[in-house]
Amino acid sequence: xxxxxxxxxxxxxxxxxxxxxxxxxxxxxxxxxxxxxxxxxxxxxxxxxxxxxxxxxxxxxxxxxxxxxxxxxxxxxxxxxxxxxxxxxxxxxxxxxxxxxxxxxxxxxxxxxxxxxxxxxxxxxxxxxxxxxxxxxxxxxxxxxxxxxxxxxxxxxxxxxxxxxxxxxxxxxxxxxxxxxxxxxxxxxxxxxxxxxxxxxxxxxxxxxxxxxxxxxxxxxxxxxxxxxxxxxxxxxxxxxxxxxxxxxxxxxxxxxxxxxxxxxxxxxxxxxxxxxxxxxxxxxxxxxxxxxxxxxxxxxxxxxxxxxxxxxxxxxxx
Numbered sequence: 639x640x641x642x643x644x645x646x647x648x649x650x651x652x653x654x655x656x657x658x659x660x661x662x663x664x665x666x667x668x669x670x671x672x673x674x675x676x677x678x679x680x681x682x683x684x685x686x687x688x689x690x691x692x693x694x695x696x697x698x699x700x701x702x703x704x705x706x707x708x709x710x711x712x713x714x715x716x717x718x719x720x721x722x723x724x725x726x727x728x729x730x731x732x733x734x735x736x737x738x739x740x741x742x743x744x745x746x747x748x749x750x751x752x753x754x755x756x757x758x759x760x761x762x763x764x765x766x767x768x769x770x771x772x773x774x775x776x777x778x779x780x781x782x783x784x785x786x787x788x789x790x791x792x793x794x795x796x797x798x799x800x801x802x803x804x805x806x807x808x809x810x811x812x813x814x815x816x817x818x819x820x821x822x823x824x825x826x827x828x829x830x831x832x833x834x835x836x837x838x839x840x841x842x843x844x845x846x847x848x849x850x851x852x853x854x855x856x857x858x859x860x861x862x863x864x865x866x867x868x869x870x871x872x873x874x875x876x877x878x879x880x881x882x883x884x885x886x887x888x889x890x891x892x893x894x895x896x897x898x899x900x901x902x903x904x905x906x907x908x909x910x911x912x913x914x915x916x917x918x919x920x921x922x923x924x925x926x927x928x929x930x931x932x933x934x935x936x937x938x939x940x941x942x943x944x945x946x947x948x949x950x951x952x953x954x955x956x957x
Contacts, residue, residue, distance in 0.1 A: 643684055645717060648710050650677055655707055658696040708777045712925050726930035728758035735935055738768040739785035742871045745890050746785055746800050749942035776923035782932060787916035796927055797919040800943050810887050810901045812879050817904060826905035829858055836865035838874045838885045
């Protein structure tokens with residue numbers, strides 16, 4: 639029984655998950671079909687589960703097998719690391735890093751991209767939309783990390799705060815918007831004046847965090863007249879830059895858009911942020927916690943973001 643749980647047996651399980659075909663898995667590992675069948679029987683007995691069931695596409699992993707697979711991969715990865723003798727060198731790294739986030743996440747990745755490209759020419763960063771399945775995707779390796787303002791991170795996951803201070807939001811409009819002259823005279827506009835305009839609303843995929851954010855909107859702000867809904871932060875900013883519509887945007891993205899000259903700040907007198915402050919995080923799973931490449935990438939992202947934050951602080955204080 640114990641022999642069935644050796645490294646070769648785990649490699650067999652992983653290969654069978656990858657191929658979903660007993661004969662193909664046996665051929666890849668140099669086993670006879672009969673040997674592979676006996677090994678699968680021992681593994682089923684060891685785990686007390688069928689592990690695979692027959693389907694039209696071959697062998698489909700059971701729920702138990704799907705749960706075991708990340709652990710199997712972790713054990714095999716740990717074993718391989720035991721045999722590694724060469725030091726990590728980003729110059730020789732050939733890898734695609736998969737980061738889950740909404741398009742707002744580019745604010746945190748952008749400062750690090752030039753550094754990553756300079757230090758590791760063989761690296762590519764691929765961003766994809768974050769969904770409610772992000773914990774599963776991190777466990778299985780489909781994602782290497784996610785950027786999200788999740789308030790709580792599940793057990794088995796790690797995170798770094800991407801900003802020392804929480805991020806807030808404010809209202810923006812296009813330069814030359816009719817309300818800007820009134821704001822210049824009065825130090826801002828009233829909430830009623832702002833609500834007289836149409837709004838763009840960012841409605842990314844209905845993740846748990848999105849539902850939480852919607853539930854925390856200021857009550858008066860919920861009465862706004864929404865003209866356009868889009869899942870894209872940058873698309874929303876573009877629409878606002880070419881219309882008289884308004885948009886609540888995080889300070890981080892608003893600052894960049896205003897610096898580029900295609901958006902302007904529209905202060906609202908006596909009104910708190912339209913959305914609660916949030917704390918952006920870089921989140922990853924135990925499976926990649928000790929991965930030298932991931933440790934390097936996390937360090938590159940965090941150091942670049944911290945440098946940007948320091949620069950912003952110096953500009954605010956005139957230092």
